[in-house]
Amino acid sequence: MTGVEKDGRSLRSYQYGPFGNRISMEDHEHGIRSESSYDILNRLYEERSCRFSAAGRSDADKCIYYEYDNRGNLTSEYEGENLLHGYAYNALNRLEKPWNRRGKEATYYYNGTGQRTAEEKDGVRVEYLLDLTKQYNNMLWMERDNRKQRFYGDSNVSVMEKEGERPRYYLQDEMGSVLRCLYDNGNGNRYGYDEFGRDAYRLEQKVKTGSSYTRQGEGQPFGYTGYRYDEVGDSYFAQAREYRPGSGRFLAEDVVRGSEMAPKTWNRYGYCWNNPIALVDLNGQTPESPALQSQPTGSENITLDMFDMFEKKSDPPVLFEGFGNKKEVESLLPDLSPYMPEPAKYKPKEKFTIPSWVPPYDSGKTMVKASVQFGTGLYAELKGHGVEARIGLKDYVEFDSQNPCYFLIGGEVGAGVESKVATLNTGGELAVCPMLDDQVMAEGFFFDADLFHLREEDGDIYFNYGAELYVAIGGGVELEVNISECWRQFCKFFFPNSKS
Numbered sequence: 188m189t190g191v192e193k194d195g196r197s198l199r200s201y202q203y204g205p206f207g208n209r210i211s212m213e214d215h216e217h218g219i220r221s222e223s224s225y226d227i228l229n230r231l232y233e234e235r236s237c238r239f240s241a242a243g244r245s246d247a248d249k250c251i252y253y254e255y256d257n258r259g260n261l262t263s264e265y266e267g268e269n270l271l272h273g274y275a276y277n278a279l280n281r282l283e284k285p286w287n288r289r290g291k292e293a294t295y296y297y298n299g300t301g302q303r304t305a306e307e308k309d310g311v312r313v314e315y316l317l318d319l320t321k322q323y324n325n326m327l328w329m330e331r332d333n334r335k336q337r338f339y340g341d342s343n344v345s346v347m348e349k350e351g352e353r354p355r356y357y358l359q360d361e362m363g364s365v366l367r368c369l370y371d372n373g374n375g376n377r378y379g380y381d382e383f384g385r386d387a388y389r390l391e392q393k394v395k396t397g398s399s400y401t402r403q404g405e406g407q408p409f410g411y412t413g414y415r416y417d418e419v420g421d422s423y424f425a426q427a428r429e430y431r432p433g434s435g436r437f438l439a440e441d442v443v444r445g446s447e448m449a450p451k452t453w454n455r456y457g458y459c460w461n462n463p464i465a466l467v468d469l470n471g472q473t474p475e476s477p478a479l480q481s482q483p484t485g486s487e488n489i490t491l492d493m494f495d496m497f498e499k500k501s502d503p504p505v506l507f508e509g510f511g512n513k514k515e516v517e518s519l520l521p522d523l524s525p526y527m528p529e530p531a532k533y534k535p536k537e538k539f540t541i542p543s544w545v546p547p548y549d550s551g552k553t554m555v556k557a558s559v560q561f562g563t564g565l566y567a568e569l570k571g572h573g574v575e576a577r578i579g580l581k582d583y584v585e586f587d588s589q590n591p592c593y594f595l596i597g598g599e600v601g602a603g604v605e606s607k608v609a610t611l612n613t614g615g616e617l618a619v620c621p622m623l624d625d626q627v628m629a630e631g632f633f634f635d636a637d638l639f640h641l642r643e644e645d646g647d648i649y650f651n652y653g654a655e656l657y658v659a660i661g662g663g664v665e666l667e668v669n670i671s672e673c674w675r676q677f678c679k680f681f682f683p684n685s686k687s
Contacts, residue, residue, distance in 0.1 A: 207454040259440040285420030293419045323469040363413045376401040384411035384432035412467045427471035443472045545592045554673045558587035561662035578602040610637040647671035
């Protein structure tokens with residue numbers, strides 16, 4: 188969305204960078220212009236704003252800086268040296284404690300699935316009872332000062348009952364945002380928002396004294412698209428993350444990574460791909476059409492199928508117009524069919540034919556076997572006090588002297604410890620022989636224990652010695668002597684009549 192108009196008058200206009208980051212916003216209604224800067228990870232780190240009019244700027248730039256932790260969560264917001272907001276998160280990246288420059292702070296509590304179950308503000312604890320069969324819009328009641336507020340609804344809340352008061356009824360818009368919360372006589376609270384969810388109460392107070400709207404969170408907890416507003420952190424609780432309407436971004440990265448078919452999904456902070464009048468993000472993970480908020484079951488899926496969208500042709504997006512069904516949402520996406528490759532036709536794999544001069548594969552036991560392998564991989568080694576430890580992975584091609592006309596293709600990841608006396612190796616491997624129709628020759632986890640390079644396998648004693656080195660590319664050689672088979676062949680040659 189690049190602009191909003193009302194009665195032919197422009198209210199707000201937006202500009203975006205190549206990765207979907209909002210780089211500028213002009214609020215003509217309230218006379219504010221802002222410009223934003225981002226780092227290579229799409230994190231907002233600086234926002235400059237000023238008031239303007241037809242005559243030009245009326246004050247100096249106001250500059251706000253943002254800081255993040257190593258997990259990509261917004262942790263602090265500064266204006267000069269003054270901290271405006273601070274945020275702390277738990278192990279699940281859920282907001283645990285916000286605070287602000289006015290000395291206000293809150294603490295939030297969650298269950299094992301990451302759903303918020305309680306909060307504490309100004310020494311007052313509020314408990315929630317949730318319907319755990321739903322991802323969102325699932326609050327059944329909240330208790331504050333031993334008084335309960337009960338909520339009734341289906342896909343969204345419809346009725347609120349508070350102990351000692353008459354019931355109140357909710358009226359929402361097509362996005363699920365609460366517009367009215369009224370008693371049966373028509374009196375009650377009136378709420379409003381701009382397209383990205385900024386509170387109309389606050390916006391009106393910036394241009395005139397008093398407001399015809401009720402402040403979000405006053406009287407009841409729900410607001411923009413059904414989110415719960417946090418006045419301390421100036422953000423909405425969107426289940427998996429927190430959403431800030433002022434910048435139109437989430438405070439944390441999306442756990443759902445974008446699709447390579449849709450570059451606009453690569454930005455993991457953006458809200459609804461900058462189209463808040465067509466999409467909602469009720470769980471903080473996946474934008475969807477507001478017409479699908481009923482959380483349907485069966486064959487209908489509430490999550491938009493990105494790959495299905497790109498298979499259909501669409502027209503350019505229409506601005507300043509509401510959308511209410513999946514087809515209209517899909518029309519927002521461009522037609523990429525001219526750039527898509529033709530689907531590959533299925534061709535059955537041809538069976539490998541072994542030449543007649545190649546001997547059959549010998550899987551029996553042999554006295555001595557030498558093998559050589561080469562490929563790509565990386566191994567790390569640590570040596571000290573006569574002990575060598577190593578860990579690494581590799582992809583390789585292997586030949587051996589027992590079947591010189593055949594080769595194996597395999598991969599291995601493992602670790603080992605080796606001293607002058609003993610060797611321990613463990614890990615996992617998979618090796619196939621392409622000449623035998625990709626027959627698996629080795630697979631699964633292994634644990635080998637050698638003593639003086641001797642090991643036991645299938646009742647036989649083997650002597651192994653070799654070396655390998657993988658640094659991006661590399662290889663290795665190994666000599667294996669089956670001592671038990673050597674003894675059997677020795678006895679068979681010198682004592683042919685012996686049964687032992």
